[in-house]
Amino acid sequence: MENSPALLATIGLLLALWTAGAVWAMLRASNRTQKAEGSRKAVVRLSRMIEEAPAIPLLVRSDGRIEAPDRLARWFGLEKVPEYLSELAGNDESGLSEEQTDELTRQVRRTQKTAKPFRMAVVPPGSSRALALQGTLADPSVSPSGAALVWVFDFTESEGELSKLREEAARSRDDFGALVGLIEAAPMPMWFRGADMHLRLVNRAYVEAVGAESADKVVADQIELVETVGGKTAAQVAQQAADRRQPIERILSATIDNARRTVRVTDLPLVGEGIAGYAVDIEEMEEQAREFRAFREAQRSMLDQLSIGVAQFDSQHRMTFANQPFHRVFSLPPGMVNDRTTFEQMLMVARENGRIPELRDFPAWRKELGEWFLADEPHEEAWPLSDGTHLRIVAQPLPDGGLVLIAEDRTEQLALSATRDTLLRTRTASFDSLFEALAVFAPDGHLELWNRGFAGAWGIDPEVLDGHPQAEDLLEAIAGNLADPKAITGVNHVIRSATLDRKKREGSVELADGRTLDFAGVPLPDGNGLLTVLDVTASRQAEEALRERNRALEEADAVMTRFLASMSYEFRTPLTSIGGFAELLSSGVAGDLGPQAREYVQAISLSVGKLTEQVENVLDLSQSEAGLMPLSKVKLELMPFVTEIVRNREAVILEAGLSLDLKGDAGKIVQADKQQLRRALGHLLDNAIAATPRGGKILIDIGRKRDTTRIVVSDNGQGMSKHELARAVEGIRMSADGKGIERRQGLGIPLARQLVEAHGGTLEIVSRKNAGTTATVTLP
Structure with a gap:
């Protein structure tokens, strides 16, 4: 059979169409395959995204059945997701509690019936995880039979942060309330200005200071506490503080409670918009400062009148004050205080004038003296100078890091002390060389001083006196040596009279060995009493002998008086007779006398x-x-x-x-x-x-x-x-x-x-x- 061209063309066309259809079918199948693969991948990706999402879906069907990923079971503390919603209730260590399950079931059923969403938060028993449940009616494409879709969120961290924020917010509210109360109760006037420099808030002290009725009245009338000073109002000064972003502090006078007071006013720009201000009453501080300045001047004037040198140095070792005796002691030139001379420079000047001790290493010594400023306690030294002067130096550190230096010339005192020691030794030697026995008693009755003859005069052991006994103990030891121990009360009265009554008294006592002692108590100018004891045994014996002789002389005088009375007659009568007979013989009564x-x-x-x-x-x-x-x-x-x-x-x-x-x-x-x-x-x-x-x-x-x-x-x-x-x-x-x-x-x-x-x-x-x-x- 012969093939015609038309047939061949038809067959070729059919083959081409079949090939094209096959290719198209293949291409379409390949495209569907790719879409299916993409959908599968999308489903897997979405499934993974859901599993990794912070929220897990829980689908509750109308019959109570639930669908959810296994991850939700772990959140609830279960091994797997149960089949029904009621099975979420577990024991004390897993699942939800019965109350939580009942509440969730009630909310899900209401949503299924009314499509009203709900929110609730649960914390599974035995777990620290906080879960948030948000339920809505599920889309029909998800579940066409009126299921409820519940999204479960794990907000444990968020809940902690929210709790912390809530606590901080509550604390901030409390702090803010306390701050507001503090500002309101503050004794100093405080205020706040807005960005327009108008008063917005004032406290009670501000209201009382300006004599207003209330804070609202102050804000409404913009009553200022501070008057215009230097052509600038309080608002203008606050604006300057806002422009500079720096606080402005000034001291001025203001009328507070109808009285002029000195206040320190501060305008403080805040982080936000506005200026805060407060006024501190410093009238008492200013008064104290004035009193302190007056006291300091009076003190320095007084120190200038002292004979002791006093100088003061500040924390930087600079001289801030020195009285005239201090200048004289160290031979300092005038103007040392005005030049703010340092402590080290003062020592250099004193060294040049020979007013410090002679030293080998002056720099080391000066450095050692510089540590006086850091000492905790006063330091005292004695400085012997080359000219024989003796200085007593006292360094008193001050709390502010300064130093008070006191210099006292004790040359005359040391000389007087040496003279006093010499006088004491002379007195002791004089006491010991006296015939009298001496003892000095203090006002409290104890024995202070005695000479060597005191113990021997009373016949007691000298060791008894070494302990400076009380008068009662000493008299008790003496009483045993008296002829009449009761006579010791007389000695006691004499000592008491000299020490306490400040009167002089005398007495006499006889000892058992036959001696007689005269004693006397004499008050001394220093408050002590002196007891003098003298052995008058020989003088008493001589006195008795003189009395006997005086009686004999009186008797002899009486005999002589009688003798003179008789002799006045016995002498004159014979002489008168002889003279008379001689005159008769001379006159020739007895006859004529011859010449011879x-x-x-x-x-x-x-x-x-x-x-x-x-x-x-x-x-x-x-x-x-x-x-x-x-x-x-x-x-x-x-x-x-x-x-x-x-x-x-x-x-x-x-x-x-x-x-x-x-x-x-x-x-x-x-x-x-x-x-x-x-x-x-x-x-x-x-x-x-x-x-x-x-x-x-x-x-x-x-x-x-x-x-x-x-x-x-x-x-x-x-x-x-x-x-x-x-x-x-x-x-x-x-x-x-x-x-x-x-x-x-x-x-x-x-x-x-x-x-x-x-x-x-x-x-x-x-x-x-x-x-x-x-x-x-x-x-x-």
């Missing part, structure tokens, strides 16, 4: 006269010494009285070749015994006549001095030495054996002295060898 017999009678009369005069002198002198001289005073005019005495001796004066000059006031009158005064002046005149050689001169002068009358008898004779004058004044005295009388010179001068003294006057005799003698009688 007459001569004998005249000699007898002359001897009787002299003997009578001597007897009278002896009797008068004895009576005067015995105090028995009888005086009969009358008014005497001295000039005629003395002239009569001179006239009675005129012949003797002329015979001796002497001249006599009598002068004085004629009106002088005295009260005196005429006979006794005549004898006294006569004896003085007789001595002058006897002591003046031929051609000599005697002067008698009567005068008055003050309330006394003076009679001066002087001559230019040979005079007497001191020894001779003493013998002449003594006249006669008892012999050394007391059995006789020693004749010394004569009875004239002693008798004249006794007679003048009997008149209440005095007799003074001045004589020089070869220069004459002057006797001065002074009468009242």
